[in-house]
Amino acid sequence: MSNSPWLSLADAIATMLSQTQPVSVSEKADVKAAVGRVLATQVIASLNVPPSNNSAMDGYALKSSDGQAGNTLEVVGAVFAGDSHSPTVLPGQCVRIMTGASIPADCDAVIIQENVTRADDMVTLQTDTSPLANIRETGSDIARGDQLFATGHRLTATDTMLLSSLGLAAVDVYRKLTIGLLATGDELVEAGKPLAAGQIYESNRTGVAALLQNWQVQINHLGIVADEPETLKQVLQEAQQTCDVIISSGGVSVGDADFVKPVLDELGEIGFWKVAIKPGKPFAFGRLGNAVFCGLPGNPVSACVTTEQLVVPVIRHLQGETGLGNSHRLTLKAQITGDIKRRAGRLDFQRAVFSQNEAGTLIVTPLAKQSSGVRTSFSQANCYMLIPAEADELKTGDWVEIQPFSVAGKLG
Secondary structure (H helix, E strand, O other): OOOOOOOOHHHHHHHHOOOOOOOEEEEEEEEHHHHOOOOOOEEEEOOOOOOEEEEEEOOOEHHHHHHHOEEEEEEEEOOOOOOOOOOOOOOOOOEOOOOOOOOOOOEEEEEEHHHHHEOOOOOOOOOOOOOOOOOEEEOEEEEOOOOOEOOOOOOOOHHHHHHHHOOOOOEEEEEEOEEEEEEOOEEEEEEOOOOOOHHHHHOOOHHHHHHHHHHHHEEEEEEEEOHHHHHHHHHHHHHHHOEEEEEEEOOOOOOOOOHHHHHHHOOOEEEEOOOOOOOEEEEEEEEEOOEEEEEEEEOOHHHHHHHHHHHHHHHHHHOOOOOOOOOOOEEEEEEEOOOEOOOOOOOEEEEEEEEEEOOOOOEEEEEEEEEOOOOHHHHHOOOOEEEOOOOOOOOOOOEEEEEEOOEEEEEE
């Protein structure tokens, strides 16, 4: 058991999931637009795929009893994919058949066209052909009555192909979450407007919104809110009426202009507000009426790390997704390419670059600049390198966990 006054990442996630309930309202979604949505009902196959025995190759359909090498067979017709009728095939006969075409009732094998010689309407077999050779059997991919997907399954692109193969044009999915997104700070200015002295462009909402769009949510941009408690109260009170989750960026630390925690204390309730991760220690979780509240740090890197590591698991839970296990992100093992010394105490998500060496081993190199205000660290990196909370030193060649930003190697 840790003696840290802060929650571990695992404990923080467990606390958030235990204090939130998934949505129960469902809606119909067009299968063509259902990627990323979460199923509200199980999907049971209503038919066989393929619906009948069909040919896996271009060739000749025949009786396997005629399938000995050297036999010469008469070609009595042809069958194409989509044909509803096929010729009768007697002993000593065969039919030309194309990939995907239904196997004639009198046939039980297909020999590929490369393994015959043809002269006019006669073919001579060059190899033996066994029963069911080159045949896709009825229901060999999907059998009627099979459960394809359970309730709570998040649909992928290939899943939608499978649904379409069953003739499904729409599926029941849980409704989209509405996410209210705001940033706090007198120094912040919307992109596209001129800067005055002491001002900076607000960028956290842009990055956070982009990360969340991957999870099929509706983003409600609440704008930039000044460091003024009454203004913040008004925005949050209005947002809780329409949003499932409210995410603020900035104002969750203990500075003189950090008002999120006291306002949340007044309007709702705080579950916790410090997590033992780096970057991202000041993270507030609580409730505002029926809305879940997540308060992100104002530093850009911290905002992105806490979004991915803390907010996304809650969103996936609220969406009704099941089977997440202990980790919501792919984690791999890699060898570090240099020594690291640091202060122990928090799980560190360092931005790093991983690759595969000539031996096939994954190696990882952390970026030199790890400040939570260095936005370029995300553009230059392709993974998080995780340093355990208890580790104060790593040596070259030590194994560490990494979390790739994506299959393509970029954040999101």
